Amino acid sequence: MAPRKEKTEKVSGDAAADTILTYLRKQNRPYSATDVSANLHNKVTKAAAAKILKDLHEKKEIEGRASGKQIVYHCVQSVDDAVTxxxxxxxxxxxxxxxxxxxxxxxxxxxxxxxxxxxxxxxxxxxxxxxxxxxxxxxxxxxxxxxxxxxxxxxxxxxxxxxxxxxxxxxxxxxxxxxxxxxxxxxxxxxxxxxxxxxxxxxxxxxxxxxxx
Known part of the structure; x- marks a missing residue:
């Protein structure tokens, strides 16, 4: 009998937003809502991730841009971090x-x-x-x-x-x-x-x- 997969505890609300924002800052690379949800092992559902990412983008806490039929998001880059x-x-x-x-x-x-x-x-x-x-x-x-x-x-x-x-x-x-x-x-x-x-x-x-x- 195959072992059962452990269920990932889901988060929602502010906890979900903090989880996604922390993840983007740590990875420092662009992800779509689908990628974020999958990489967090469905800790935040795809639908919830899409909504949270959109809200964070509107609050200018993250950056977002269209990539084909989806939108990818990444953390805001500080001007001080840029190399001239x-x-x-x-x-x-x-x-x-x-x-x-x-x-x-x-x-x-x-x-x-x-x-x-x-x-x-x-x-x-x-x-x-x-x-x-x-x-x-x-x-x-x-x-x-x-x-x-x-x-x-x-x-x-x-x-x-x-x-x-x-x-x-x-x-x-x-x-x-x-x-x-x-x-x-x-x-x-x-x-x-x-x-x-x-x-x-x-x-x-x-x-x-x-x-x-």
Whole structure:
């Protein structure tokens, strides 16, 4: 035996009018009296729906227009909800601008990544740090020896030894100078390709590369 269909409780009067008006506002699309009655599962009969829709239209609470042999109704559209052509044009311009900025930012990021990859290939950070550590050790050694000389704790340095020390110092001084120039040129390149980077991002990158050590 087939199950019985549950009967829909019918509404009438003001309750029926409120039900139809709420439905039209919620759906926000045009319906005929037949559609409204059917979509409400006959909660409001077709005849009652036709009368209520006509009354609401006459009260200007809804809009109505002829569509073939029937009239379709829809809720009143607020002027504030309408989008003007000027507003649409403004939205299109904003979208175009954002797309252009995104394309530029993507290209800059790609260039920066390529430049950093090239720098990492041609200039090893570990080698730079090793050279710096060696220079620091040499400097400390010279300072220790100089302190001993000033304190008269060791014998006077021979001319040959002094000339050798001066020569070595010039060599390491030249290496340190070249290293400084390399760091400056590398950072100049990084700043050129990373113009969109913030100061914080630049500081973090400089620290990661060990350029201030």
């Amino acid at each position: 052509p000027e507003h649409l044009a403004e939205i299109d311009n904003t979208i175009s601008t954002l797309r252009a900025e995104t394309t530029t930012a993507t290209a800059s990021a790609k260039t920066l990544r390529a430049s950093l990859a090239s720098l990492n290939t041609t200039l090893s950070t570990s080698d730079l740090r090793s050279s710096i550590a060696k220079l620091e050790a040499e400097r400390e050694d010279y300072e220790t020896r100089l302190g001993a000389l000033r304190g008269g704790q060791i014998r006077p340095v021979k001319k040959e030894e002094k000339e050798k020390a001066d020569s070595e110092w010039k060599v390491w001084k030249g290496i340190a100078g070249r290293r400084t120039n390399i760091v400056k040129e590398m950072w100049k390149t990084v700043e050129e390709v990373g113009q969109g980077m913030s100061a914080e991002e630049k500081a973090e990158l400089r620290e990661r590369l060990g350029l201030d050590e």
